[in-house]
Amino acid sequence: xxxxxxxxxxxxxxxxxxxxxxxxxxxxxxEIEEHLFGGAAIDAHGTGLTDEVLGACRSADAVLLAAxxxxxxxxTDPSRPRPEQGLLGLRQGLGLYANxxxxxxxxxxxxxxxxxxxxxxxxxxxxxxxxxxGIYFGEKTRTADSATDVCTYSIAEIERIVRxxxxxxxxxxxxxxxxxxxxxxxxxxxxxxxIHAEEFPNVELEHVLVDNAAMQLVAAPRHFDVIVTENxxxxxxxxxxxxxxxxxxxxxxxSLGDEADGGVGVFEPVHGSAPDIAGQxxxxxxxxxxxxxxxxxxxxxxxxxxxxxxxxxxKALDQxxxxxxLGGTANTAEATAAVFAGLA
Amino acid sequence: xxxxxxxxxxxxxxxxxxxxxxxxxxxxxxEIEEHLFGGAAIDAHGTGLTDEVLGACRSADAVLLAAxxxxxxxxTDPSRPRPEQGLLGLRQGLGLYANxxxxxxxxxxxxxxxxxxxxxxxxxxxxxxxxxxGIYFGEKTRTADSATDVCTYSIAEIERIVRxxxxxxxxxxxxxxxxxxxxxxxxxxxxxxxIHAEEFPNVELEHVLVDNAAMQLVAAPRHFDVIVTENxxxxxxxxxxxxxxxxxxxxxxxSLGDEADGGVGVFEPVHGSAPDIAGQxxxxxxxxxxxxxxxxxxxxxxxxxxxxxxxxxxKALDQxxxxxxLGGTANTAEATAAVFAGLA
Ligand SMILES: CC(C)[C@H](C(=O)O)[C@@H](O)C(=O)O
Ligand SMILES: CC(C)[C@H](C(=O)O)[C@@H](O)C(=O)O
Numbered sequence: 001x002x003x004x005x006x007x008x009x010x011x012x013x014x015x016x017x018x019x020x021x022x023x024x025x026x027x028x029x030x031e032i033e034e035h036l037f038g039g040a041a042i043d044a045h046g047t048g049l050t051d052e053v054l055g056a057c058r059s060a061d062a063v064l065l066a067a068x069x070x071x072x073x074x075x076t077d078p079s080r081p082r083p084e085q086g087l088l089g090l091r092q093g094l095g096l097y098a099n100x101x102x103x104x105x106x107x108x109x110x111x112x113x114x115x116x117x118x119x120x121x122x123x124x125x126x127x128x129x130x131x132x133x134g135i136y137f138g139e140k141t142r143t144a145d146s147a148t149d150v151c152t153y154s155i156a157e158i159e160r161i162v163r164x165x166x167x168x169x170x171x172x173x174x175x176x177x178x179x180x181x182x183x184x185x186x187x188x189x190x191x192x193x194x195i196h197a198e199e200f201p202n203v204e205l206e207h208v209l210v211d212n213a214a215m216q217l218v219a220a221p222r223h224f225d226v227i228v229t230e231n232x233x234x235x236x237x238x239x240x241x242x243x244x245x246x247x248x249x250x251x252x253x254x255s256l257g258d259e260a261d262g263g264v265g266v267f268e269p270v271h272g273s274a275p276d277i278a279g280q281x282x283x284x285x286x287x288x289x290x291x292x293x294x295x296x297x298x299x300x301x302x303x304x305x306x307x308x309x310x311x312x313x314x315k316a317l318d319q320x321x322x323x324x325x326l327g328g329t330a331n332t333a334e335a336t337a338a339v340f341a342g343l344a
Numbered sequence: 345x346x347x348x349x350x351x352x353x354x355x356x357x358x359x360x361x362x363x364x365x366x367x368x369x370x371x372x373x374x375e376i377e378e379h380l381f382g383g384a385a386i387d388a389h390g391t392g393l394t395d396e397v398l399g400a401c402r403s404a405d406a407v408l409l410a411a412x413x414x415x416x417x418x419x420t421d422p423s424r425p426r427p428e429q430g431l432l433g434l435r436q437g438l439g440l441y442a443n444x445x446x447x448x449x450x451x452x453x454x455x456x457x458x459x460x461x462x463x464x465x466x467x468x469x470x471x472x473x474x475x476x477x478g479i480y481f482g483e484k485t486r487t488a489d490s491a492t493d494v495c496t497y498s499i500a501e502i503e504r505i506v507r508x509x510x511x512x513x514x515x516x517x518x519x520x521x522x523x524x525x526x527x528x529x530x531x532x533x534x535x536x537x538x539i540h541a542e543e544f545p546n547v548e549l550e551h552v553l554v555d556n557a558a559m560q561l562v563a564a565p566r567h568f569d570v571i572v573t574e575n576x577x578x579x580x581x582x583x584x585x586x587x588x589x590x591x592x593x594x595x596x597x598x599s600l601g602d603e604a605d606g607g608v609g610v611f612e613p614v615h616g617s618a619p620d621i622a623g624q625x626x627x628x629x630x631x632x633x634x635x636x637x638x639x640x641x642x643x644x645x646x647x648x649x650x651x652x653x654x655x656x657x658x659k660a661l662d663q664x665x666x667x668x669x670l671g672g673t674a675n676t677a678e679a680t681a682a683v684f685a686g687l688a
Contacts, residue, residue, distance in 0.1 A: 069524065074523075076523060076530035076531075076533050076534050078527070078530070082524065084524040084525060088525070114459055114460060114463040114562055114563045114564075115458055115459055115460065115562070116458060116459065116460055119458040135479075135495065135525075135526065136525055138492075140526070140527035141527065142527060142531065145498055145499045145500070146496055146497060146498040146499065146531070147496070147497060147527040147528045147530065147531035147532075148482075148494060148495065148496045148527065148528065149494075149495045149526045149527050149528050150492060150493075150494055150495070151479065151492065151493045151494070151495065152490055152491070152492045153490060153491055154489055154490040155489045155490065156489070178576070178579075179418075179420060180413065180426065180428040181428060181432070181479075181480055182479065182484070182493045183422070183484035183485065183486060183491040183492065183493050184491045184492065184493050186420035186422070186491065187420075187486065187490070187491035188491075189420050190420050210579075210580055211579050211580050211582075211583040212583065212616075214558065214580050214583050214584045215583045215584065215586060215587055215592060218458055218459070218562060218584060218587040219458045219587055220458075232522075233580075235522075235554075235555050236554055236555050236558050236577075236580055237558075238555075239555040239556065239558050239559045240558045240559065240562060240584060242559060243559055243562040243563055248559060272556075
């Protein structure tokens with residue numbers, strides 16, 4: 001089993017180290033191949049993602065990614081490379097059109113959320129975000145006095161992500177768009193209706209406008225099972241949903257493509273590289289561990305190992321583990337020890 | 345004083361009636377001119393905004409708008425008119441580039457919010473949303489197998505809304521963009537930096553990515569004073585911010601343009617036409633009353649009358665007024681009576 005790890009920038013390396021340790025404990029004969037990525041790759045090679053690294057990812061069984069970016073590489077100059085280009089290049093290069101972000105607040109953390117306990121209790125939802133289309137990948141232009149981004153969706157791009165959403169639903173799908181304003185959203189809605197009628201007539205479907213969806217996620221998150229939406233809306237909504245779990249430091253994600261594209265998945269926390277706390281050893285590694293669980297489940301088909309990681313995280317929190325983002329004082333090493341103790 | 349009123353659709357007429365009553369009580373010699381708008385105008389004239397109505401708005405002192413839209417007019421067929429086109433046409437026709445959405449949760453309603461009291465206490469922020477540019481107004485196209493929306497911002501469009509944001513700030517401005525992905529956001533960020541340095545060096549400025557901003561609005565809303573952002577991000581973020589007040593039924597907005605465009609403002613609640621409860625007399629009229637307050641303040645320069653409305657709303661809530669969206673049982677008439685009682 002070959003896993004490529006991309007620690008990236010900021011707190012990335014600090015949380016990748018214990019995640020690799022976790023992988024080694026759970027997967028016999030795992031081969032770990034670490035590569036520079038994001039800002040670190042810009043410093044070394046002038047680009048956030050080299051062809052060599054993309055090639056290594058393509059031939060791996062799965063990719064574990066931490067986070068990229070930081071003030072050092074922040075620039076609005078289009079001629080300078082940015083770490084996020086590496087991330088977008090990886091998503092596109094591996095054809096990772098489906099980004100799955102499960103949000104299931106743990107009872108132990110109900111009181112760490114900015115939302116009231118009655119609101120979040122029992123929430124168990126999945127954001128299915130389209131990840132290789134839309135305004136993220138449309139043409140970008142500048143003139144002397146303006147800038148333009150283009151948002152395009154093809155029917156085929158919408159169909160495949162919508163199928164992922166319906167297939168993942170236990171009871172219902174909320175398709176999120178802005179059909180009262182955007183042409184891409186009107187096409188999105190038409191495709192969703194057709195796929196629903198033709199292929200998933202037994203799954204309950206509703207169409208929700210993005211502004212309303214953002215509001216409902218805060219006011220009545222239990223309402224949702226699967227939320228399926230386009231790239232930019234998914235970016236915003238999944239961060240709103242993260243607040244239900246008390247901290248974005250708790251949220252893992254899986255990015256998957258088609259077998260036709262090689263079928264290699266990338267697994268990464270939803271949080272960023274947190275440059276403000278990098279190097280201090282205090283980052284919350286739990287989203288990273290939960291990303292390892294998703295890698296075990298979706299990337300390597302090791303369901304019982306995945307469940308073991310998730311239950312070890314649950315147990316550690318039940319027993320009182322709280323990193324700073326959760327209002328506690330545990331550092332990365334302490335959080336790691338607490339989770340590993342529960343693995344036995 | 346001539347006010348054009350546009351009740352629109354759904355609960356619109358039900359909440360417009362008491363708002364007009366409020367205006368008549370506070371403004372001597374007010375002349376009210378009511379027009380069809382949105383779905384109601386489509387039914388009567390085949391378009392959400394007739395030239396006649398736009399003309400009437402142009403020559404009014406201010407426009408009071410309730411809400412448009414409903415399932416009756418929902419369509420993804422580009423050849424059929426949609427109520428929202430009326431709204432967008434009005435914004436564009438009057439040059440209303442600046443949408444102000446103040447969010448100041450009232451202590452009496454702290455417990456009606458899905459957020460915990462400690463989180464919202466003391467929040468007093470203003471979302472300044474660009475309203476006539478971006479992906480809302482870019483070219484929209486369809487081919488046989490795809491759809492496209494174009495997002496463009498010119499330097500001049502960014503400059504004027506950013507100035508509005510800085511001018512409204514008491515302490516600091518959070519400029520929200522997605523500069524790590526979008527070209528329009530990178531231009532936005534450059535312009536914000538320049539206007540800050542040249543014209544408002546004493547206002548504290550931070551740049552926040554939209555996904556992070558959505559999260560911070562839920563996790564730490566007190567952090568914000570003025571949030572200034574582009575059209576689509578402002579749409580989503582202001583609905584998230586609405587949750588701080590317990591209900592979107594509490595949030596007013598003012599849409600303002602330049603004197604050059606006639607300087608007529610449109611005042612409307614942030615909530616929509618709520619077709620699900622239309623016709624039952626149970627809609628919360630408070631956002632509508634607070635929109636009248638903004639009309640008095642920004643449209644007619646009647647500051648003390650504006651403050652009187654706001655304090656009557658506060659008082660009614662303090663004395664226990666709760667409509668259904670706030671967890672109570674008061675209907676529109678009861679809520680109206682409670683507020684009018686406090687005006688005396
Ligand atoms: C870093 C950034 C480009 C990225 C995105 O917007 O997709 C991040 O916010 C995410 O959600 O994975
Ligand atoms: C009705 C719709 C077009 C509108 C918008 O998106 O601007 C509404 O959501 C708003 O926020 O005023």
